[in-house]
Amino acid sequence: MSGEEDGRTPSGDAMPGDITPGEPTSGDVRDEGPLPEAPARESFPEGELVFAPGTEVADTYRIDAHLGAGAMGEVYRATELESGQPVALKVLLKGRKDPALRERFEREQAILERIDHAAIVDYRGHGLAMDGEVPWLAMELLEGETLRERVERRGRLDPEELVPIAVACSSALEAAHEAGVVHRDLKPDHIFLPRIGPAAKLLDFGLSLSATSKKLTATGMVIGTPRYMAPEQIASAHTAGASVDVYALGVVLYEALVGDSPFVAADHGQLLGAILQGRTEPLTMHRPDLNPDLELVLAKAMAPQPEHRYDRPMKLAADFAAAAGVRISAPEGTIPAASPRESLLADLRNSTPPDAIRASGATPAPSVPAPAIPQPERATFATGERETGRAARASDRPSFARMRRDPLVLASVLVLAVGAVALGALVAYALLR
Secondary structure, three states, X not given: XXXXXXXXXXXXXXXXXXXXXXXXXXXXXXXXXXXXXXXXOOOOOOOOOOOXXXXXXXXXXXXXXXXXXXXXXXXEEEEEOOOOOEEEEEEEOOXXXXXXXHHHHHHHHHHHHHOOOOOEOOEEEEEEEOOOOEEEEEEEOOEEEEHHHHHHHHOOOOHHHHHHHHHHHHHHHHHHHHOOEEOOOOOHHHEEEEOOOOOOEEOOOOOOEEXXXXXXXXXXXXXXXXXXXXXXXXXXOOXXXXXXXXXXXXXXXXXXXXXXXXXXXXXXXXXXXXXXXXXXXXXXXXXXXXXXXXXXXXXXXXXXXXXHOOOOHHHHHHHHHXXXXXXXXXXXXXXXXXXXXXXHHHHHOOOOOHHHHHHOOOOOXXXXXXXXXXXXXXXXXXXXXXXXXXXXXXXXXXXXXHHHXXXXXXXXHHHHHHHHHHHHHHHHHHHHO
């Protein structure tokens, strides 16, 4: 049974769209009849590398089932031999010789080992298998579904259901930020909703940025999932701060409420333009049934300029809960006070598209101009300079529809036409004589 089929998703690799579910693959475990069977030895079988059920990894875990395959390798359900506890074992197989993938895998190991938080997938151990050739990472085995799976299964969610998810994610992000870690790839696929335990758990810290981490890619390359990336992360992922996680959480909450992206774009270029210029569809356009204050909260979280966003994820969670009418139960001091509505409106006047403020009943003030986005010359790009010239000449010709709407222009044309007819008649008369 695959991880998607039984609802178990152990890590960021075991996600819809990333996993190729498969059944456990038989290897060198043989049926010896009634005789005791020795654990299978680690080996590189012919073709694609797969651990068979019964294989012992690093003398610590026994493979029980193959859950799925991700971009970096395989994910297995395994049992810790000493405790008997089930774990999710991520093994870097296909990408073990790729320096970038190996660095990403090792980065996630180091971050999960360092951060202990109830809303972050629990680290159990890591090491090397196959004579040091294959890295592995053991994590708690989660049962439930991702936020994306829930929205796809049930449709758009109500704010009341999202409040505990927002609080859990915000608390986890703050723990990461305090440890000097920026997630940089927060999206519904990386937010797991367990059947038991906290409302949500964050997964996949492979693209995270920390003070001690190396660069994963060359300068100028995009790191993350564009739909959830803040403008400054698109410009330079290596210098993006914790505010990019606040932005991504705002996009995630919007999508969960609406069931669609806040950005209207037909292609990748339009998407990046919408993000950089802060062009989003107002929440109340799709959910007029919701409190307009929710739109203000999410608009502040998704403000194009980092300084206009919430400076802490928990402040976003507190305002989101207040706008949803949900009281958060938490130890005193762990949840900041919600922002007064007028203060929230004042913060948004220079950073929110006018439609978002108008929906709340406030009078929009002039906003700070969005950064200019270079746009390709559409006609030149599509058909070349010759087409561009023809289009320009066509636009210079007078419009008959415009002449019909202007009485003076129309009268002048009629006088000229009558004069031309009369002159023609006189010339014909003279010739006939």
